[in-house]
Amino acid sequence: MSRLLVELLQSDETVVVPLGVTAGLAVFDRETGQFTDVLNPDLQFRSASVVKLLLVLDFLWDRGPAYDIPAADRSRLELMLRSSDDDAASYYWDHLGGATIIDRMVTRLGLTHTAGPPATHPGFWGYAAFTAADTVRIYRYLLDQAPEPVRDFVMGNLHQATRYGTDGFDQYFGIASVFDPAFSIKQGWSGFPTSSGFGHDKSKPKQSAVDLTSEALHTTGTAGPSDRTIVAVYTLHPNGTGYGKAYTDVTRLTRTLNVPGAVKTPGNWVTTTESGVRVRSAPNTSGGVLGTLPSGVDVLVSCQKKGQLIDAPPRSSEWWAYLPKYNGYVTNVYVGSGGPKLPGVPDCP
Structure with missing residues (x-):
């Protein structure tokens, strides 16, 4: 063996x-x-x-x-x-x-x-x-x-x-x-x-x-x-x-791996619900686009912040999730389970 x-x-x-x-x-x-x-x-x-x-x-x-x-x-x-x-x-x-x-x-x-x-x-x-x-x-x-x-x-x-x-x-x-x-x-x-x-x-x-x-x-x-x-x-x-x-x-x-010495980035994992979700430099559509995400991808969120209201029936939200791996924000309309605010995720300072 x-x-x-x-x-x-x-x-x-x-x-x-x-x-x-x-x-x-x-x-x-x-x-x-x-x-x-x-x-x-x-x-x-x-x-x-x-x-x-x-x-x-x-x-x-x-x-x-x-x-x-x-x-x-x-x-x-x-x-x-x-x-x-x-x-x-x-x-x-x-x-x-x-x-x-x-x-x-x-x-x-x-x-x-x-x-x-x-x-x-x-x-x-x-x-x-x-x-x-x-x-x-x-x-x-x-x-x-x-x-x-x-x-x-x-x-x-x-x-x-x-x-x-x-x-x-x-x-x-x-x-x-x-x-x-x-x-x-x-x-x-x-x-x-x-x-x-x-x-x-x-x-x-x-x-x-x-x-x-x-x-x-x-x-x-x-x-x-x-x-x-x-x-x-x-x-x-x-x-x-x-x-x-x-x-x-x-x-x-x-x-799930055992990786000695490595530090896992803190935060909550949420899933994108649409394709082409834009990650922006600020919690509004005026923020520069840092990247895009496909549908169904788990992303790490460290906090959420009030910003521009996004209305995309049947969902709307003025809250934006901060993604530390991107150093940017995505609207809560396109991540998570559907509520305006992500449960269990703290507000950004």
């Missing part, structure tokens, strides 16, 4: 996986050297954008002692790591040898269940097979073995992840939604409308042991001071699941 499976049997089994979701996860406390939660740690998932970790490591592997990064590459890599840019990933996939990148990194990092995309889809970097356990190995290399310039560059960018990817998807689910303030993320999403064609292909039948068609949403990274705990959560969702539903399910799962 593997060490991971032994630790799973010894765990408190407190992880709650939402109904219909297939999950593989591993949570590793670097301070104690122990896994605190594991579930299906060697189950393979298509990586989606998490593969970008191996693309940047392969690029940096032979840079020499100075690790000089040309300006064009620095800009491209930063966009790939912070905003999950797919064009950048495709550029390095093509220029560094495609699936041979995966082969090299498997050997270099001692990965056990990572593989390139199936032969039927050689250009689909998002079809590389990853597991939660191997993802922990990647982060352990980055944090504990990589040369300092490599660690600082990669982790520095993951700590500055933007709320939205360059494809417009909100990537602050999971780790980023739950923990505050010290976290890093490299997320992955695939199979949702308008998400990257390099991460899913609904037109082709499944031709691999790895599920290539179900909606996939992954949250990986670190939480806690000094990147204390590594978190890797991979999920697949029933066919047709909307992004908002998957976003909420992954975040709810992440909330």
Whole structure:
């Protein structure tokens, strides 16, 4: 029996996986050297954008002692790591040898269940097979073995992840939604409308042991001071699941994890009731739009404040919920159970 499976049997089994979701996860406390939660740690998932970790490591592997990064590459890599840019990933996939990148990194990092995309889809970097356990190995290399310039560059960018990817998807689910303030993320999403064609292909039948068609949403990274705990959560969702539903399910799962050293952002979780809900800089429609939320997404609310009356029959309210993760407000008309004021949520100072 593997060490991971032994630790799973010894765990408190407190992880709650939402109904219909297939999950593989591993949570590793670097301070104690122990896994605190594991579930299906060697189950393979298509990586989606998490593969970008191996693309940047392969690029940096032979840079020499100075690790000089040309300006064009620095800009491209930063966009790939912070905003999950797919064009950048495709550029390095093509220029560094495609699936041979995966082969090299498997050997270099001692990965056990990572593989390139199936032969039927050689250009689909998002079809590389990853597991939660191997993802922990990647982060352990980055944090504990990589040369300092490599660690600082990669982790520095993951700590500055933007709320939205360059494809417009909100990537602050999971780790980023739950923990505050010290976290890093490299997320992955695939199979949702308008998400990257390099991460899913609904037109082709499944031709691999790895599920290539179900909606996939992954949250990986670190939480806690000094990147204390590594978190890797991979999920697949029933066919047709909307992004908002998957976003909420992954975040709810992440909330049940035992993540030593991490601080959960305080507040109350409420759910959006409409799509395209605008988050504004002030509790009125004159406030600048900071972002939008899909329907059915759990958001964290720390307080509520009186502002502009919004009348959208059958609901109306002059109260606005403050979302600390956005540093902005949404009208109570489009969050919660329907009352003008959110129950149990304090007034903002």
